[in-house]
Amino acid sequence: MIKSTNKKNRTGKGKKLFTIGETAKSVLGELNNPVDATNRFINLALNSVGEDSQSRQFLLESKQGMRRISALLKRLNSYADKMEREITKISRFDTDDS
Amino acid sequence: MNRPQILILNKDILTQKSLYELLSRSNYKVEAADTFKKAIEFLKNGNFKAVLADIDKAPGLELLKFIKENSYNTAVIMLSSYGKADSAANAITLGAFDYLIKPIEDQKILSVIRAAIDKMDSLSAAAISSKKGISSKALACGLVGNSAPITEIYSLIDRVSTSKATILLRGESGTGKRMIARAIHKSDKKRKDKPFIEVSCGALPKEIIESELFGHTKGSFTGALADRKGRFELADGGTILLDDIDSFSLDLQTKLLRVLQQKEFERVGDHNTMKVDVRVIATTNQNLEKAIADGRFRQDLYYRLNVISITIPPLRERKEDLPALIKHFIAVYSKENYKKIKNITDEAYRILTSYDWPGNVRELENIIERAVILDTDLVIDKDDLPEVLLSGSSNVVEKPVTLNTGSVSTLKEALKNPERIFIEKILEEVGGNKKKAAIKLGVNRTTLYNKLRQHNLLSYISSKK
Numbered sequence: 001m002i003k004s005t006n007k008k009n010r011t012g013k014g015k016k017l018f019t020i021g022e023t024a025k026s027v028l029g030e031l032n033n034p035v036d037a038t039n040r041f042i043n044l045a046l047n048s049v050g051e052d053s054q055s056r057q058f059l060l061e062s063k064q065g066m067r068r069i070s071a072l073l074k075r076l077n078s079y080a081d082k083m084e085r086e087i088t089k090i091s092r093f094d095t096d097d098s
Numbered sequence: 099m100n101r102p103q104i105l106i107l108n109k110d111i112l113t114q115k116s117l118y119e120l121l122s123r124s125n126y127k128v129e130a131a132d133t134f135k136k137a138i139e140f141l142k143n144g145n146f147k148a149v150l151a152d153i154d155k156a157p158g159l160e161l162l163k164f165i166k167e168n169s170y171n172t173a174v175i176m177l178s179s180y181g182k183a184d185s186a187a188n189a190i191t192l193g194a195f196d197y198l199i200k201p202i203e204d205q206k207i208l209s210v211i212r213a214a215i216d217k218m219d220s221l222s223a224a225a226i227s228s229k230k231g232i233s234s235k236a237l238a239c240g241l242v243g244n245s246a247p248i249t250e251i252y253s254l255i256d257r258v259s260t261s262k263a264t265i266l267l268r269g270e271s272g273t274g275k276r277m278i279a280r281a282i283h284k285s286d287k288k289r290k291d292k293p294f295i296e297v298s299c300g301a302l303p304k305e306i307i308e309s310e311l312f313g314h315t316k317g318s319f320t321g322a323l324a325d326r327k328g329r330f331e332l333a334d335g336g337t338i339l340l341d342d343i344d345s346f347s348l349d350l351q352t353k354l355l356r357v358l359q360q361k362e363f364e365r366v367g368d369h370n371t372m373k374v375d376v377r378v379i380a381t382t383n384q385n386l387e388k389a390i391a392d393g394r395f396r397q398d399l400y401y402r403l404n405v406i407s408i409t410i411p412p413l414r415e416r417k418e419d420l421p422a423l424i425k426h427f428i429a430v431y432s433k434e435n436y437k438k439i440k441n442i443t444d445e446a447y448r449i450l451t452s453y454d455w456p457g458n459v460r461e462l463e464n465i466i467e468r469a470v471i472l473d474t475d476l477v478i479d480k481d482d483l484p485e486v487l488l489s490g491s492s493n494v495v496e497k498p499v500t501l502n503t504g505s506v507s508t509l510k511e512a513l514k515n516p517e518r519i520f521i522e523k524i525l526e527e528v529g530g531n532k533k534k535a536a537i538k539l540g541v542n543r544t545t546l547y548n549k550l551r552q553h554n555l556l557s558y559i560s561s562k563k
Binding site for chain 1: 110112113115116117119120123154179180199200201202203204
């Protein structure tokens with residue numbers, strides 16, 4: 001009885017983790033492309049504006065913002081990766097149990 | 099110079115466009131596809147050094163498999179939005195060169211592409227070498243490069259090294275004629291362990307050159323205090339390199355002709371004829387045919403020397419060899435100066451590859467040596483390069499536009515590239531000013547805009563502003 005409750009809990013937890021992992025992956029997929037491209041366009045723009053121009057300042061500020069988003073995405077990536085490893089561990093556990 | 103071709107496979111148009119802009123401005127010829135089918139079409143019609151393939155939305159893995167199955171000499175760099183160790187490992191196992199997770203720093207992507215191209219170039223050089231049976235001896239003599247003309251020279255070295263024939267090496271100053279002469283000597287099984295004697299004909303005073311070449315006996319002239327062997331005697335059994343043969347006087351040319359024809363000569367002040375077995379390699383950076391017409395060079399000597407003639411192309415005509423040469427000289431001078439130079443920045447690399455190298459390989463070698471010595475942070479950057487390179491656009495030799503007729507089928511397609519080059523040239527001249535460019539080109543502004551859009555030059559204009 002206890003064994004079956006534990007298994008049920010693990011399955012529930014596994015499903016939850018799977019959903020979180022999948023959501024994180026799709027968020028990453030949707031965000032990384034535009035963030036990657038925007039970073040590059042900012043760099044290209046920085047190469048073509050004057051050293052002391054106001055536009056350069058704005059672009060540098062934007063770059064800072066994009067860096068923060070990039071760092072956040074990297075953390076989300078490692079989180080999604082961790083989720084996936086957890087799911088693999090749980091499903092392996094369940095296979096062993098049965 | 100042929101810009102290396104890169105193919106982008108990415109469904110995300112924004113990413114595709116950003117990569118296109120970055121790579122185009124980094125001196126690559128870029129094509130972009132958003133489907134597997136389009137990518138295959140590009141691959142079949144182009145000569146791509148690297149492919150940036152997205153594996154999330156686009157079928158990057160399928161493209162990787164296709165490239166490997168069809169043995170394309172193309173490096174595949176996988177791009178993904180989601181980093182997972184096993185998919186990266188899977189891609190590398192299938193033969194991907196690298197696996198990059200977005201967002202990717204520009205410097206990172208450029209350095210990975212460069213490393214991929216270097217690897218592909220060295221693989222193809224090795225393949226060509228083994229295909230043509232080029233001995234590693236020629237390569238081991240310090241000859242660096244894998245462009246078509248240099249590969250042909252490697253092959254020639256191997257073929258001529260076993261013959262007794264006199265060889266004439268032609269090429270601009272600094273192209274590496276001496277190195278090739280040494281490689282010929284080292285590749286000659288019979289002579290490689292015998293002397294290799296170099297004579298800089300232009301550097302020797304006219305009064306002593308005869309005695310230097312043929313030797314003299316004691317008392318044959320003032321200052322001849324003892325018998326002395328000449329360079330031909332010293333080279334007996336081996337090779338003599340006569341550098342700048344065109345600087346010989348007509349009188350000396352006659353004596354040299356006798357050595358070449360009969361393999362015999364007399365020391366200065368001696369009547370005994372000496373016989374030697376020497377292979378003669380002569381070099382020149384002059385137009386000998388013109389020297390003959392001007393009466394400065396003997397025609398019969400020219401025919402004797404010109405049995406086998408090897409022309410070494412200037413560096414500006416084999417810029418594909420620049421990456422390998424840069425890498426080679428960095429390694430050589432880092433070692434010599436007890437430094438551990440790790441890298442060269444993309445900016446410095448771009449400057450080196452866009453310069454036209456009037457002083458050829460020797461100039462490149464000197465500049466790299468200087469950069470290695472001046473460098474303080476173990477990465478060669480723009481500041482380590484001399485001013486002449488930074489303002490080197492005036493040195494650029496204008497080359498005629500060459501038409502690649504291999505892959506085009508219509509007149510419109512054939513004229514596309516020259517048209518783009520001409521528009522770029524005019525835009526450069528007028529500093530990107532569209533109005534002035536339209537006047538110079540003799541078209542109205544609307545036509546110019548259409549042409550700019552057609553050739554993807556709109557971003558070029560904005561970068562000039």
